[in-house]
Amino acid sequence: MNRIPVPALLATTALALTLGACSGGPGGSGAGSDRAAPSTRISVNLTGRQAEAGAPVVVTLTEGPRLRQVTVTDSKGGNLAGRVSADGKTWTSERPAAPGTAYAVEAQDADGKSAKAEFATAAPDKVNKLTLAPGKNTTVGVAQPLSIVFDHPVKDKAAVERRLKVTTSNPTEGSWGWMQDWSGKDRVDWRPKEYWKPGTKVTLDAELNGVDSGSGGWFVRDYSTTFTIGRNQVVEVDLDGHRLKLLRDGQVVKDVPVSAGTPGGEKASWRGKTVLMSKEGTINMRSETVGLGDAYDKMVDYSMRLTWSGMYAHAAPWNAAYFGNANKSSGCVGMSDANAAAVYAAVQVGDPFEITGSDAKGTQALNNGYGEWNLSWADWQARSALR
Template identity: 75%
Template sequence: MSRIRRHTPLRRRPVRNAAIVGTAVLAAALTACSGGSGGSGDGKGGAADLAGAGKKAEISVNLTGQQAKAGEPVKVTLAAGKLQEVTVTDAKGGKLAGKTGADGRTWTSDRVAAPGTTYAVEAKDDKGSTAKAGFTTAAADKVNKLSLSPGKDTTVGVAQPLSIVFDHPVKNKAAVEKQLKVTTSDNTLGSWGWMEDYSGKSRVDWRPKDYWKSGTKVTLEADLNGVDSGSGWFVKDYKTGFTVGRNQVVKVDLDNHRLKLYRDGAVVKDIPVSGGTPGGDKRSWRGKAVLMAKEGTINMNSETVGLGDAYNKMVDYSMRLTWSGMYAHAAPWNAQYFGNTNHSSGCIGMSDSNAKELYGTVQVGDPFEIVGDDTKGPQAVNNGYGEWNLSWEQWQKKSALTGGSTSGA
């Protein structure tokens, strides 16, 4: 008896969006508007929608998988047609901006992919088709961090530079400097300059060509997330800003033993002082120093600055000028020398009352312009903020980028 075999039609699987992450081309299903031609009108985008919409969009992404290389721009390429929009979003909602190339098919992010970050990629073509992809970059094996000066939302004097000190050495100086953007309210001209900080760490400062103008507002955006310093990755961006305060300059004449405070070009204080003893290691530095900090009452010990046991005492109204230990401060024990003789261990001393008044008036960032025949010479560029002892041309050469100078637009 013969057996009758029935033929059962194969069931069609429902169409799904395809998203293949990897080096292979990624294809994504079309999306259709509710009520579109050939659709059901329910906005769900079923098989009829696909049939009526045309060919699927196909993209490829240069970074793929779960251990993609950080520090590279994201590149999205459309197989055919023209790109209308590309979004690259991280898990926290941050987006990488980018530009579409002249061919209309290739999009490249302006910034690089950061380490240890998951990204979602979505591209739309000129036919309304959408494709998606995703990848995760490898985590940083070593992280570099930094400290910024001056502090955020502070008011500083006209000589205060922007200063960045890094936790680990910066070998890729040009790559880092490209990501440091200074914006000023009056298009101040300035330049970055690299040095080894007094602490031995990598440091870069942004100094105007001339002293700041009073009232200038300054912003630094350090867009470093994803940049390889050469000895560690940056894994975040940094931002700070400050305002330039009163136009004040302190001029110290060690030959005549006078300190004069100028405000807007006029003398507002004239103080008798005593500087470093001539003829040896106790001499003062000369040149342009910048008031680094107002430290109040501190212990000063000569052993910490290589002067043996010459002194160890508490000192009031201490105003730091260098890392090596030069201050302006109250020195009542030296009263007989104020205005006539340099007889200190390198600092600029004055009476208690004059020190108190000056301390209450000066701003961090005010320049101290010191002159005198028998001094140590100008302080080193990294001994505090010694960059003002370099000419503008010398300072520009310390930039890692060709040309050096930039306008803080």
């Protein structure tokens, strides 16, 4: 890490800068009239080379009329924004000082006199990182949530959530909700109250640099992602009627027969509002990966993932005799090659799959993919750390 040298005088937490002024009496030459101007002094709450990170930088004017501006620059060339108090005596940064970073402070008072100071924060013992979905500059369906999975546990969830800023191109009510991801890691998702409006542009600014997540360590950088909401599409799967319908702007554009999971046991399908997580094409599906022994080992075409537990919609030509009349799969929603190809080509990642019917083993869990749409709005809001 590049550190800015810290002067020994900083141990006093104050710095004075004395400026000279030259003036002479009327008609005089000014000789011998030089005298020292009043000093401008500041103190900074963080000092030395091992200052504790996570607190705002506070610059206090100890001598002088009032602060006019303060600049705090880090060793990477970035600036900490901040505000001068109403009485002009203090300046406080809007964001905390980050760990393992050197800072240079320059303050200027109302008379134009300035003072400087330097400090550096201690390096973090542990660094926390995160993974964002959806990816940057993608176009997704109307049910796609913002989802953040953290590498390490987040103990202070409220501190983290305060630094997550969602901006939308039109008024959109939404809320964060915390859960444990299917992987066992801490996760927080942001979903709107209702499905997104098509064309909405969404930006997440995760301003986490300098935030302590607790036992999981410090964040040492910011993150961001931007995505756009695509076509208004909903996929309806009727388990009891053995049909899959694709609706676009409320109109049915595809209606195909399917055979879903065999009811009455672990091979049954999940019901509920799920979200298309990914379009994976041709993949190898093996039953032991989902706890079903050695029942199958197949290369499967047009695979569309709906849950982490292995529920897909895909081509299943081996079940052709059951399409439209019986559920005989090992949990997935199967259809003919031609129909699967057509659905695969039409759907977007983030499209909702609304699965209904009694031939199910229950409702998809919250963290088994994106299950938040199965909660009421009030129940979802209650999962925010700031409620």
